Amino acid sequence: MTxxxxxxxxxxxxxxxxENVCTTMLGCPVEVGEPKLIGxxxxxxxxxxxxxxxxxxxxxxxALTCKPDLARRLAGAFLMSEYxxxxxEVLDAIAELANMVIGNLKTIIEEIVGPMGLSTPTTxxxxxxxxxxxxxxxxxxxxxKVLDGDLLIQICLLPNDQGRGxxxxxxxxxxxxxx
Amino acid sequence: MPLDVLVVDDSxxxxxxxxxxxxxxxxxxxxxxxxxxxxEAIERLKANNVGLVLSDINMxxxxxxxxxxxxxxxxxxxxIPVVMITTEGSQQxxxxxxxxxxAGYVRKPFTADQIKEKLVGLV
Numbered sequence: 001m002t003x004x005x006x007x008x009x010x011x012x013x014x015x016x017x018x019e020n021v022c023t024t025m026l027g028c029p030v031e032v033g034e035p036k037l038i039g040x041x042x043x044x045x046x047x048x049x050x051x052x053x054x055x056x057x058x059x060x061x062x063a064l065t066c067k068p069d070l071a072r073r074l075a076g077a078f079l080m081s082e083y084x085x086x087x088x089e090v091l092d093a094i095a096e097l098a099n100m101v102i103g104n105l106k107t108i109i110e111e112i113v114g115p116m117g118l119s120t121p122t123t124x125x126x127x128x129x130x131x132x133x134x135x136x137x138x139x140x141x142x143x144x145k146v147l148d149g150d151l152l153i154q155i156c157l158l159p160n161d162q163g164r165g166x167x168x169x170x171x172x173x174x175x176x177x178x179x
Numbered sequence: 180m181p182l183d184v185l186v187v188d189d190s191x192x193x194x195x196x197x198x199x200x201x202x203x204x205x206x207x208x209x210x211x212x213x214x215x216x217x218x219e220a221i222e223r224l225k226a227n228n229v230g231l232v233l234s235d236i237n238m239x240x241x242x243x244x245x246x247x248x249x250x251x252x253x254x255x256x257x258x259i260p261v262v263m264i265t266t267e268g269s270q271q272x273x274x275x276x277x278x279x280x281x282a283g284y285v286r287k288p289f290t291a292d293q294i295k296e297k298l299v300g301l302v
Contacts, residue, residue, distance in 0.1 A: 092190055
């Protein structure tokens with residue numbers, strides 16, 4: 001499988017996965033936007049990021065990013081509760097949503113490329129921090145409109161023999177990390 | 180006598196959702212106990228009279244496959260039904276759990292009806 005073919009599979013897989021998770025677990029419609037590829041993995045972030053590693057014949061990372069206000073509303077819909085702040089329950093809910101979205105994507109991918117493993121999620125919450133993924137590989141960015149907010153799903157996968165050592169994540173800023 | 184149910188998942192969010200879903204099933208269930216991984220689940224099994232286990236597969240410290248293996252090797256616990264609730268859709272993991280005697284599995288995301296359907300024949 002080429003990287004172009006994998007990118008297409010990721011785009012279709014994320015669309016199917018995020019629609020399934022949001023309608024089943026949140027009971028709300030979603031609007032999945034047009035995916036795009038970026039080659040400069042440096043991002044200013046302000047809010048919640050949930051990261052999950054994938055490994056197997058292809059290796060990489062999936063990330064789910066949103067602002068604190070959307071994180072509270074997503075957790076509220078997921079757990080049928082109300083949250084005034086981003087606390088442990090909110091971070092745990094966002095981690096589990098990422099686990100479902102990336103986990104379902106992994107299931108779709110492994111039907112084509114063979115068994116893949118998934119790490120447990122790590123969540124980061126903070127203001128004005130910068131994330132930089134080592135290496136210069138392209139990431140697929142998929143914007144999602146849900147609960148009147150913007151959720152961003154980012155995936156990078158490389159063939160295992162090219163991907164080793166290229167997925168170091170550097171984070172600069174003030175944040176809370178949970179994993 | 181209602182069965183006590185043990186919910187095993189490293190996600191507190193999923194444990195909370197399953198507590199709510201189990202309460203909605205109107206099945207004759209007793210106390211809902213929780214554990215964050217397989218090791219905690221073993222402690223709950225030792226201290227309580229558990230009649231049904233719902234377990235994730237991917238967990239730190241001890242995963243759901245190892246928990247199932249230990250339960251099947253223990254005469255006290257080997258007949259307790261275990262339903263796997265997981266994002267793991269791979270045939271490899273599912274077949275491994277079924278080979279070890281899992282009573283069934285439900286993929287995340289799940290609906291309350293899917294959980295109830297799996298449990299109806301077990302309680």
